[in-house]
Amino acid sequence: MPDASAVLIVVDVQNSFMPGGSVAVPRGDEVVPVINALAKRFANVVLTQDWHPAGHRSFASSHPGRKPFDVITLDYGEQILWPDHCVQGTDGARLYRDLEVAHAQLVLRKGDHPNVDSYSAFIEADGKTTTGLRGYLRERGIDKVYVCGLATDFCVAWTALDARKVGFAAAVIDDACRAIDTQGSLAAAWERMERAGVKGMQSGNVA
Ligand code: VGL
Ligand code: ZN
Numbered sequence: 492m493p494d495a496s497a498v499l500i501v502v503d504v505q506n507s508f509m510p511g512g513s514v515a516v517p518r519g520d521e522v523v524p525v526i527n528a529l530a531k532r533f534a535n536v537v538l539t540q541d542w543h544p545a546g547h548r549s550f551a552s553s554h555p556g557r558k559p560f561d562v563i564t565l566d567y568g569e570q571i572l573w574p575d576h577c578v579q580g581t582d583g584a585r586l587y588r589d590l591e592v593a594h595a596q597l598v599l600r601k602g603d604h605p606n607v608d609s610y611s612a613f614i615e616a617d618g619k620t621t622t623g624l625r626g627y628l629r630e631r632g633i634d635k636v637y638v639c640g641l642a643t644d645f646c647v648a649w650t651a652l653d654a655r656k657v658g659f660a661a662a663v664i665d666d667a668c669r670a671i672d673t674q675g676s677l678a679a680a681w682e683r684m685e686r687a688g689v690k691g692m693q694s695g696n697v698a
Contacts, residue, residue, distance in 0.1 A: 492698075498637070499530055499638075500612060501530065501537070502612065502639065503540065503577075503640055505584060506583045507576035508641040516670070517672075519669045522669055528694070533637070535596065536592055536596065537597045537599060537624070538592060538598045541584070541602050543577050549571075549602070550574070551572035559573055570616070602615075609622070610650070611653040613654060614657075634658075636651070638651045638663050638668075640667070643668040644671055648683065652689065655689055662691070663691055664697065666694050667694050
């Protein structure tokens, strides 16, 4: 059982990313029983919610002439354009109903600034605006971060990479994640995570 210095971050297990959702992650629902069992073993659990205002800049619909999965360059770098998803207060933004993590202490919402995306639960896509999560975890004496949820190659990977960047040990629990895998994104994400010292592991090996 992980001790009090560890946290499980459950990333974006929301309706928009489930089968039938607007950014459906293939087999995304399969993570739910794995996460429910895994979370019981952690005293510290944080949930994240992608939480965009209508008309968010990461939506293809906000860029006339563009379509979902086009890549454009913004002031803060490359942005993949997505179908509208996780709009604040809508059903798509709700946590998936079968997720059972009542003991989670914090639900952290991200991506709420209209002009900046935030795959990461720590730092927005501008590379400088922080969510406060680093300070929250530090003040609770946490120095190890385990990440699971959706999607491996976007919000999970960016969260794990930023955890390393701001000084935490970080692991991604692969069987508790599913990927979108567009334009080689999954292989690229694992390459970056390996280079950054993010450990890949299976839920059965979390000790
Ligand atoms: C995500 C694409 C857009 C994710 C969020 O949760 O991985 N992916 N917004
Ligand atoms: Zn999003």
